[in-house]
Amino acid sequence: MTEDMMPISLENLMNFNCNSQNECFNDCCRDLNQALTPYDVLRLKNNLGISSQVFLKTYTSLHYGPGSGLPVIEFKPNPATGYECPFVISKGCSVYDDRPGSCRMYPLARAIARSRETGEISQYFALIEEPHCKGFGKKTGQTVKEWLKGQDVGKYNEENDKLMELISLKNQILPGKLEGAGADKFYLALYDLDEFREQIVEKDLLNEFHFPKDLLKKIKTDDEVLLNLGIDWVKFMLFGIKMTFGG
Numbered sequence: 312m313t314e315d316m317m318p319i320s321l322e323n324l325m326n327f328n329c330n331s332q333n334e335c336f337n338d339c340c341r342d343l344n345q346a347l348t349p350y351d352v353l354r355l356k357n358n359l360g361i362s363s364q365v366f367l368k369t370y371t372s373l374h375y376g377p378g379s380g381l382p383v384i385e386f387k388p389n390p391a392t393g394y395e396c397p398f399v400i401s402k403g404c405s406v407y408d409d410r411p412g413s414c415r416m417y418p419l420a421r422a423i424a425r426s427r428e429t430g431e432i433s434q435y436f437a438l439i440e441e442p443h444c445k446g447f448g449k450k451t452g453q454t455v456k457e458w459l460k461g462q463d464v465g466k467y468n469e470e471n472d473k474l475m476e477l478i479s480l481k482n483q484i485l486p487g488k489l490e491g492a493g494a495d496k497f498y499l500a501l502y503d504l505d506e507f508r509e510q511i512v513e514k515d516l517l518n519e520f521h522f523p524k525d526l527l528k529k530i531k532t533d534d535e536v537l538l539n540l541g542i543d544w545v546k547f548m549l550f551g552i553k554m555t556f557g558g
């Protein structure tokens with residue numbers, strides 16, 4: 312934990328108020344180094360009504376973690392506008408309803424630990440107090456728990472925790488740098504969902520698995536079901552863990 316991070320619990324008061332009257336309005340949406348999760352990509356591309364291929368190509372950059380070899384997707388900020396997020400406009404966030412989980416959480420950071428015995432997840436929070444952000448020290452009477460509810464982070468945390476579990480499995484089973492086909496599969500099934508769908512439906516990518524017919528029907532229209540299938544597939548292809556098909 313760095314010096315400007317202060318541990319905080321769900322029951323503590325959240326003395327923080329972000330609004331368009333703050334002199335720093337939109338400052339947190341520039342100079343970004345922001346990684347997107349698969350669920351962030353899913354929500355954003357659907358908000359914009361475009362395919363994952365077009366979204367990834369237009370709005371993001373891809374590199375591979377130097378130690379892990381895992382794909383890292385970040386917003387492609389525009390140097391001409393002070394490295395602003397591609398979705399910030401004068402009124403705020405143009406994709407507000409589907410903004411990424413990290414945008415919802417800011418200025419909180421969240422870490423999780425999963426019990427080996429029960430599988431139960433414990434979460435820990437810290438406030439990140441950065442000099443540019445002037446929302447601190449404003450009393451709202453809200454607890455951290457209430458503030459989080461207002462940010463609608465529950466679904467994001469639930470989906471993003473599946474990625475955390477996958478990364479943790481990778482570190483245990485395949486420590487070191489993932490190369491070539493393994494990294495490509497990770498990217499395809501988690502981030503490039505529309506291409507993954509096309510490869511399943513049109514090119515029989517998962518033919519060998521004989522998965523349930525109703526699942527095949529669902530993935531044609533339901534991106535969340537498709538993403539869960541992608542995670543299942545990556546666990547099998549990379550770590551040999553039997554596919555559950557959502558069961």
Ligand code: SF4
Pocket residue numbers: 339340341396397398399400403404405406407410411414
């Ligand atoms: S997605 Fe929205 S909230 Fe997040 S950095 Fe971009 S403009 Fe800001």
Ligand code: SF4
Pocket residue numbers: 328329330333335336337338339340417418443444445446447
């Ligand atoms: S810098 Fe802080 S207070 Fe200002 S707009 Fe961003 S989150 Fe809100």
